[in-house]
Amino acid sequence: PRPGIRRDGRWLLGTGTAAASFQAGAAPSTATATAHPDGGFTVRIAAADIGTGARTALTLVAADALGVAPERVRVRIGDSAFGPAMIAGGSMGTRSWSWAVKLAAEELRERLALGADIPADGITVRSDTTAAIGALAAAERHSFGAQFAEVAVDVTTGEVRVRRMLGIFAAGRIINPLTARNQFLGGMTWGISMALHEEALRDRASGGLVGADLAGYHVATHADVPRIEADWIEDPSPGDPVGIKGIGEIGIVGAAAAVANAVWHATGARHRDLPISPRRVLMAGAPDA
Structure with a gap:
């Protein structure tokens, strides 16, 4: 459906997706x-x-x-x-x-x-x-992913809640499925935090960071994290005897973009700056409540 028409009471609903890519290099050891x-x-x-x-x-x-x-x-x-x-x-x-x-x-x-x-x-x-x-041939080597998010946006307060998120990754041979899944989930969790909460602000008078510690710097908590799922396809890296690729960063790469696209689908308003705070949502406007 077109943006801004799915509703659940005062909540506007939207879905979004984003692609992810991160270099998969190796260094001598x-x-x-x-x-x-x-x-x-x-x-x-x-x-x-x-x-x-x-x-x-x-x-x-x-x-x-x-x-x-x-x-x-x-x-x-x-x-x-x-x-x-x-x-x-x-x-x-x-x-x-x-x-x-x-x-x-x-x-x-x-x-x-x-x-x-x-x-x-x-x-x-x-x-x-x-x-x-x-001796490896000069070439770009990457891990890849696709991430999907469903959000709900409160038309009265501008609050954005992520209801569901899914990530599918092609990150070489997965050595340990348990720890790999946890890394993917952790990356997506921090992607939600990046999209909706985290912001570096400076005091104009002192030049110092306003939120210099976790008392003032807002990060996602358990209540902010929805049902997140991660899965992968085997994509062995050619030229590497183990066939693995790095997975430390790929989980976060597309997460914020997927959330932002879902907010657009819910409200019809694009957000080019993070975090997508309630203030920014209200300023951007939304379909009439």
């Missing part, structure tokens, strides 16, 4: 994989798990490459003595680290297949992805 006489394995890489589940993902990557159960693999991270590795950021961390871990684990598996005895201090193999990444 090093890793070691060690086989121990007791049948266990230790993987070392100077990675950082900042709550994204990287440690779990790297354990699964190593176990798959070694052909063993994840319970037999211990992953140690967060130590610069392990050699250079990509930082956590830019949707590049887990992809970069997994590449190095897989190469080390596969080479170790080949060594063990030769049947050599494992000494007391183990057998260690080191990988470095610098040459492999440098």
